[in-house]
Amino acid sequence: MTPLLQGLVTIVLGVGGCIAYFYGANLLLDKVLFPARGPKIGRNITRANMVRPWLFLFPALFVLGLYLAYPVVGSFWRSLYGRDGDSFIGLGNYQALFADETFRTAVVNNLLWVLVVPAAATFFGLIAAQLTDRLSWGNIAKSIIFMPMAISFVGASLIWKFVYANDADIGLINAIRTGLGADEAVDVMQVPFWNNFFLMVILIWIQTGFAMVILSAALRGIPEETVEAAIIDGANPFQIFFRIKVPQIMGTIVVVWTTITFLVLKVFDIVYTMTGGNFGTQILPSYMMSYMFRDDGRATAVAFVIMLIVLPVMVWNILQARKELR
Amino acid sequence: MADLRLKGVGKSYGAVEVLKDIDLDIGTGELVVFVGPSGCGKSTLLRMIAGLEKITAGTLDIDGVAMNDVPPAQRGIAMVFQSYALYPHMSVRDNMAFSLKIARKTRAEIDAAVEKAARMLQLEPYLDRLPKALSGGQRQRVAIGRAIVRDPKVYLFDEPLSNLDAALRVATRIEIAQLKEAMPQSTMIYVTHDQVEAMTLADRIVVLADKRIAQAGPPLELYQRPMTEFVAQFIGSPAMNLLAGEIAEAGEVTRLRLPEGGGTIAADIPTRPDDVGRKVNVGIRPEDMVATDGDDYAYEGRVEIVEALGEVTQLYFERSRPEHDPVIAKLPGVHTGLRGEAVRMTADPARVHLFAEGRSLLWR
Incomplete structure (x- = not known):
């Protein structure tokens, strides 16, 4: 069978199977299980209608369960086993994790990332949205700020490798240092502690555009009269921005903030590309990657820790997004 | 407590002229209503007095002081918007107190002014509510309260009743008339397209048409002795x-x-x-x-x-x-x-x- 034919057959079988399932299951329910006739006709119709939603939801619930719920349980289960995958070691992997110096560094660094990147990206995005709002060339400025969003994290990292290059002829940072009279170039990526922030700059650079676009739309949605009322009430531009505009888009700011927070908790490419987690820049996802294929039990334990950290932020995000919708 | 004088006032957006040669004297304590067909520039004129739109020709004086380049907050005016324009994130109390907080008044002064306005408008039970928990009529009263606490020389109303349903409109109209009675020294300028509002509230009606003032005078004079066909047909329903x-x-x-x-x-x-x-x-x-x-x-x-x-x-x-x-x-x-x-x-x-x-x- 040619691949083309295979594809066609798959599509026909898939779509046909779906139709067959919904039609057949519905028919079974109405004609066989709870037929709309006989002495119990009223009760049968009511029961059929109670069952029907679950019948139709079942495929989706099943797939979600298989690919989302089961992996969570499965991962946790796997994380209780050792390197070979056969020896049950209980919480041994977790104990080993918390005993590991690098893991603790990764947790602290991740915490820094979560504190700094969403805050900075949202802040710069908000400022950019406000400043470009009434400008004739505002849309051009917005496009430029948004552009990094289109670059992959690895691509962005490569660009910043040039900026941070350990050579005054290539690296912007070292060029500036030399211009200010420094003798030797330094490797920016090896400056202890601060190198974490240099890595964060890359993600902030990427995410500011995202925050700006969403917040710009929110700012446009503010009723103009409330701003005019504030002008008449004597508020200056700063007071209008911080006391009238920002509070009115607080819901959107929180959604943007939490959305970027997830991203930060998942990002691994930047650290992996720039430093490979060396020089004290390890974060949880790259730490997990370093154990993958070597010790899957340990790696899944890290994954599980990451999930536990993401969970509360996600719940909050969903609650906020729902509030926005209302 | 204010005389307002417009001399040769005009407004154009680029080459498009929307108002020209507006001459009008408004005395202390007078309630003047601007009426006219949609797009006649009545709201624009009000916004020019407020300072939200730039005056492109002529002069605006309040109490003999030229106001053309004075920022809105220092003109001694307060404005009530058609859409109420309440700050949605602030309680009724904070909405009314905002201008006083900006002006760095003391806590005691702010509380006194807010309480007084709330009492006048029967808003006391709602002071700690957010605007979204209020009805349309209550919101409009808060908007009026926000104007009152500033104790302005001139009140500006921009179609304040047009978002209310018919019954509430009548009730609120009467409230505004009573408010005027309670503050005989306040000058008020009121924009509407509803001629019943104009006839019942105004000391003087200004009919705007074709970029200019078509006629300005007491309501009954406009009804009984209209100067132009336009005014004759505009005032009164059905039209003449x-x-x-x-x-x-x-x-x-x-x-x-x-x-x-x-x-x-x-x-x-x-x-x-x-x-x-x-x-x-x-x-x-x-x-x-x-x-x-x-x-x-x-x-x-x-x-x-x-x-x-x-x-x-x-x-x-x-x-x-x-x-x-x-x-x-x-x-x-x-x-x-x-x-x-x-x-x-x-x-x-x-x-x-x-x-x-x-x-x-x-x-x-």
Whole structure:
């Protein structure tokens, strides 16, 4: 069978199977299980209608369960086993994790990332949205700020490798240092502690555009009269921005903030590309990657820790997004 | 506590002129209403007084001080917006207190001003609610309260009632009238397209049309002695009937021939001998139309539509040329069986208006 034919057959079988399932299951329910006739006709119709939603939801619930719920349980289960995958070691992997110096560094660094990147990206995005709002060339400025969003994290990292290059002829940072009279170039990526922030700059650079676009739309949605009322009430531009505009888009700011927070908790490419987690820049996802294929039990334990950290932020995000919708 | 003077005020957006040569003096304690058709610039004029729009020609003085380049907050004005423009994230109390907080008033001063305004507007039970938990009428009262706490020299109202339903509009209109009574020294400028609001609230109505002031005067003067056809038709509902006519006899009382209805009628408007033969439009308000059997009549025609409102009956007459607006008569009480009948209508000579080239012969 040619691949083309295979594809066609798959599509026909898939779509046909779906139709067959919904039609057949519905028919079974109405004609066989709870037929709309006989002495119990009223009760049968009511029961059929109670069952029907679950019948139709079942495929989706099943797939979600298989690919989302089961992996969570499965991962946790796997994380209780050792390197070979056969020896049950209980919480041994977790104990080993918390005993590991690098893991603790990764947790602290991740915490820094979560504190700094969403805050900075949202802040710069908000400022950019406000400043470009009434400008004739505002849309051009917005496009430029948004552009990094289109670059992959690895691509962005490569660009910043040039900026941070350990050579005054290539690296912007070292060029500036030399211009200010420094003798030797330094490797920016090896400056202890601060190198974490240099890595964060890359993600902030990427995410500011995202925050700006969403917040710009929110700012446009503010009723103009409330701003005019504030002008008449004597508020200056700063007071209008911080006391009238920002509070009115607080819901959107929180959604943007939490959305970027997830991203930060998942990002691994930047650290992996720039430093490979060396020089004290390890974060949880790259730490997990370093154990993958070597010790899957340990790696899944890290994954599980990451999930536990993401969970509360996600719940909050969903609650906020729902509030926005209302 | 303020005299407001507009001298030659105009507004243009680039090459598009929306207002020009607006001259208007508004005295202390006066309530002036701007009316006019949509797009006549009445809201723009109000926003220029507020300082939200730049004045591109002429001068605006408040208490003798030129205000053209003074920022809105320092003009001594307060504005009530059509959409209320409440700050949605602040409680009623904070909404009202905002301007005072910006002005760095003391806590005690702020509380006193807010409490006082809340008492005037019966908003005390709602002070800690957010605007979204209030009804439309309550929101509008908060918007008014926000203006009151600033103790402005001039209150500006931009169609404050048009977002309210009919019943609430009447109630709020009366509240505004009472508010004015309670603050006799405050100058108020009120923009509306609702002529009932204009007639009931105004000390003086300013009709804006075609970029200019068409007429400014007390409500009844505009009703009884309109300067132009436009004002005559704009004030009063249904609009004044205009019938083509010709001056037959001049003098203290003018006699008119009306070719369309075939009748003649007298008008208590003096004319000169050289006016004889002049083409004019004879204006008669629907409520001034009276049925008659005599030979002195303004219009005779078949009744096409009868609207019985109980209190009055409105008759719509067929016209010889369908492009003309129907002639309307508003008769007190209930009249039945008139549909399809030919009826003669006349009017008291004192209630007849004459217009030549769109301007009233009374005002020449």
